[in-house]
């Protein structure tokens with residue numbers, strides 16, 4: 001059995017954009033991140049009790065894991081939790097591609113275990129899920145989650161692990177005001193009733209919901225996120241405007257309110273922090289209580305945008 005129950009802070013920190021830092025970055029976010037700046041982000045988060053860090057091999061092809069390990073240097077391993085992923089699409093052709101990919105992640109992360117290990121997407125649930133069992137048994141991974149899996153795939157993964165005395169303890173799906181397919185598909189309810197943590201990713205739609213970007217000041221030119229979101233920005237203005245107004249009444253920003261919404265829905269947002277100020281916002285978001293009326297109003301404004309922010313790697317739930 002998994003030795004301890006998975007515990008997680010109210011908000012986890014995402015580091016996809018950190019794969020952009022330095023020359024080896026993949027440029028998806030078009031971000032300019034420095035080692036010193038990310039160290040400041042880590043220090044602020046750690047001292048605020050935000051200690052769970054989500055990464056993946058494919059974020060800058062190892063760069064995010066490497067940069068995260070550098071930024072966490074000096075902290076005792078017991079002071080933070082690492083969450084990283086097996087991505088089936090880049091599996092090697094050795095005898096055990098899952099163990100191999102994990103070994104490379106452990107090396108980059110400078111650790112001998114991962115707190116929460118994810119199957120990144122449901123490429124072949126019956127093939128990859130059993131590979132996690134020996135890794136759980138020998139303590140290289142402490143807890144297992146599935147990402148981008150629908151309810152049937154989640155149930156299959158859980159059944160496979162269950163036969164060995166383990167279980168799927170967490171789900172990680174795209175979930176934001178603009179993209180609520182996991183809620184409509186009953187995955188949120190399933191997680192609530194089965195005591196599975198639901199981690200919501202892209203709560204801020206990669207910056208498009210923060211109010212920091214708009215038609216006059218779009219996302220960084222040439223970045224992949226700009227290609228996806230810049231055309232939508234005019235249609236998001238009523239929503240981001242309302243998020244900002246609700247935030248202003250509480251000394252918080254639009255991004256903080258979008259994050260508070262995800263917490264109010266019973267999820268653990270994974271927020272892609274790139275600046276120390278973002279961490280201050282997360283501390284505020286934890287304390288914001290939205291009324292049912294505010295939640296309904298924000299969701300109605302989100303629906304009225306008519307945009308579809310499903311990622312190219314996702315399928316409808």
Ligand SMILES: NC(=O)c1ccc[n+]([C@@H]2O[C@H](COP(=O)([O-])OP(=O)(O)OC[C@H]3O[C@@H](n4cnc5c(N)ncnc54)[C@H](OP(=O)(O)O)[C@@H]3O)[C@@H](O)[C@H]2O)c1
Pocket residue numbers: 013014015016017029031054055120147148172173200201202203204205206207208210212253255256270271272273274275277278279281282
């Ligand atoms: N499992 C999966 O398939 C999957 C897929 C996507 C993401 N994820 C995980 O989820 C995490 C979050 O997703 P994401 O990073 O793609 O997008 P996100 O969290 O929706 O947005 C991140 C961007 O929002 C801006 N931002 C963050 N905090 C802010 C704040 N408080 N105020 C204003 N702006 C703020 C930053 O943009 P600027 O740098 O421009 O300021 C940042 O790059 C990822 O890092 C990754 O760990 C998982």
